[in-house]
Amino acid sequence: MARGLIDPGTLKRIDAHFVALVAGEAATSEHMVIMKDVEYVSGDATAASPLHEVNKLLSFEDDPLLWSFATDARLLECVRDLVGPELKTLSTNVFNKPPGVDSRHPLHQDLRYFAIRPADGIVATWTAIDPCTRENGCLSVIPGSHRGELAEHGDPDWERINFGFFAAKGVDIEARVHVEMEPGDTLFFHPLLLHGSGRNRSRGFRRSISVHYASIDCQRPQEMEGQRKKTRRIEARVKRIPSN
Numbered sequence: 001m002a003r004g005l006i007d008p009g010t011l012k013r014i015d016a017h018f019v020a021l022v023a024g025e026a027a028t029s030e031h032m033v034i035m036k037d038v039e040y041v042s043g044d045a046t047a048a049s050p051l052h053e054v055n056k057l058l059s060f061e062d063d064p065l066l067w068s069f070a071t072d073a074r075l076l077e078c079v080r081d082l083v084g085p086e087l088k089t090l091s092t093n094v095f096n097k098p099p100g101v102d103s104r105h106p107l108h109q110d111l112r113y114f115a116i117r118p119a120d121g122i123v124a125t126w127t128a129i130d131p132c133t134r135e136n137g138c139l140s141v142i143p144g145s146h147r148g149e150l151a152e153h154g155d156p157d158w159e160r161i162n163f164g165f166f167a168a169k170g171v172d173i174e175a176r177v178h179v180e181m182e183p184g185d186t187l188f189f190h191p192l193l194l195h196g197s198g199r200n201r202s203r204g205f206r207r208s209i210s211v212h213y214a215s216i217d218c219q220r221p222q223e224m225e226g227q228r229k230k231t232r233r234i235e236a237r238v239k240r241i242p243s244n
């Protein structure tokens, strides 16, 4: 964890732009997706505002302001220390956990979503925009799980689950540790680390911005060719990040 890595001014610009994108006051880029929470999609809840409906915004590679976050020198310096100098992005997300909905994210390993290897060449960054606490659904992780194997994933035993969210099977949930963070704190983690997040029981939003990077040397193994479809969207927008 790098405490206070990103300054308040940068976070404020990102947050204001996210809010403007959701409100339709800023133009969304071609590949960007704004995903609504399952409670609103299913009609089980009525949103207090358009912002309350949104679960996440993904694929912001073509949005200049959000992309400038992915290429921020402070992030890249840490990422390069972990996976090497030449990078590509794998996925980009702004997570919006509104008050008043379940919005739990089951414990999972991000490698489940990626069809490139080796896993040690991939790293997640997750930066708190708001204070992230147990009350508002901070990340929780299973320490040391990144030294294990990729677990089988499936649907959790929940009434509803957001699109594309999978739960790792056979996890000892009691071993999880809650990672409380202040705005600007950034967690860097391995794609095999089991992690997820809880409900937002507070009255405010819990937002964060996350980019997954991989070393340019990471490639799709031949035996994963059958998985092409799952990762096509992400890989179609892989960008090379020039060295400073």
Ligand SMILES: O=C(O)CCC(=O)C(=O)O
Binding pocket: 095, 097, 105, 110, 126, 195, 196, 197, 208, 210
């Ligand atoms: O932000 C969250 O609530 C969970 C994010 C997450 O699990 C992920 O980045 O894979």
